[in-house]
Amino acid sequence: MAAVNRLTVRQLNAAHTTVIEPVTVCVPARDEAAEVPALIADLRAQRGVSRLRVLILDDGSTDGTYAAAAIAAGGDERFTVIAADTGLAPGWTGKSAACARLAEIAAATADSGAVRAGALVFLDADVRLRPDAIAAAVGELRRTGAGLVSAWPRQRAGSVAEVLVQPLLCWSWAATLPVRMADRGLRPSTAVACGQFLVFDAATYHAVGGHAAVASDVTEDLALARALRRAGRHTRLAAAGRVASTRMYRGATDLDTGYTRWLWSAYGSAAGSAAVGVVATLSFWTPPLAALCARGSTRRIGGIGYLCAVASRLLARSLESGGGPRPADVVAALAHPVSIAAYLRLSVRSHRLRRAGSLRWKGRPLPDLAV
Incomplete structure (x- = not known):
């Protein structure tokens, strides 16, 4: 199965792609002062996306995330840094609440007539991107006609614990699930998603209720993919290791908690x-x-x-x-x-x-x- 998936799962490439539709990148950031400047630098270097805007939500951080993001944005008009309070409504996880808030802001501040048009991208602050990553991911969304493309980044590891455990994430589905076959169907149980880099058709995202529909799920990425499939919309998995990478956890303690x-x-x-x-x-x-x-x-x-x-x-x-x-x-x-x-x-x-x-x-x- 791993060999079949290695040969058949789509790889996102850095070849230049031009995207003319509006693309909104949403970054929830809680205590990410050390990570968010590098992501902002990568986003500022994106090419092939003429109507790009980036919303960064400082989700009640205590480490200066807002200031770090504002400085890194450097007055770039495509970037908006937002400060949110630390309170959570009962039954919500922090990430789902932050992502739902970002989606609301994206819709409220969109150009007239394009409130739910274009692509909506959710990125974790510790993701690193090559210059064509966003264009490649949005291009894949439109090429497949899916409601969601989950771009799976390469998982970097910097400690023994990470080296042992992190590769199991990809291996768990690569060695057990025929991904291309599963992506042709709508069975929720065979959906694969990685919340580090999600690309939605904006209209589809709002139609299924967005993150508000999975407010309490600790694996909101999978829950959203399954919600799309239950609504009759296809989801796709693409390997994004050539254009995106991330170090999900730093050390054994962080990995254990995560x-x-x-x-x-x-x-x-x-x-x-x-x-x-x-x-x-x-x-x-x-x-x-x-x-x-x-x-x-x-x-x-x-x-x-x-x-x-x-x-x-x-x-x-x-x-x-x-x-x-x-x-x-x-x-x-x-x-x-x-x-x-x-x-x-x-x-x-x-x-x-x-x-x-x-x-x-x-x-x-x-x-x-x-x-």
Whole structure:
């Protein structure tokens, strides 16, 4: 499956594309003073988008995000930096509230007659873009006729914990789901989305209720993609590693907090997570143990099974990056059983903290959803 997806999933390229429709980029930023200036610099360098505007929402930051964004914008008239209060309505996650507010501002300040026209792009502050990234993503949206294109950035890693865990994000769907086939259908359960870089047809986004429709979902990106499919609109996944990258978490502590806030919701229930955990353990621990401890044909079969898992990791990483694997990718792939063990720990911790009502993200408690 990983090989099929490597050959068939669309890659966004940096080839110059011209977009003449209005494009609004929305950036929710909470305590992102260290990240947002680099994103603004990348957005100012975008080409091929003649009607680009950028809205940056300082979502109650305490680290000077507003000032950092304003300075980086440098008086560019395409950029608007907005300060928001820190309060959240009951049942909302912080990111959904910030994105919904940005979409409201985008509609309220659009040119007359174009309130819901054009493309609406949501970007995380830690995403880094090549100069043609926005044009390529919007071009893909219009080429496919989809309501949403999820542009999957290359996930950068700077610590051992990140190297072990971050590649599992892409691998989890690349090794299990025939993406091109799934994207031709409307089944919500097969939607794949990455909230770091989402490109919507603006009219479709508003028609399904936007982020307000998924206000309490901790995985609002997937929830929105599923909402579009339930409404009869197609979603598409595109590998954006050639034009976009991100370092999602910085270090083991940040990664631990980030994953535990949402992994409890990944498979519908604690029983679902447990079932996936059992399958993952049997699939990715039994073969290497057999290769090490068994004899004869069992040992050979175990070795083949382990190498298949390693190959799937490398293919998924190549799909994500749009190029060949790097030395760190090879090391991480060889350590796949350790990655699975790390995932299992994070999943158990996520369920435990959820039951205790202790899940938080960026200083805010997360809504307690019934699953």
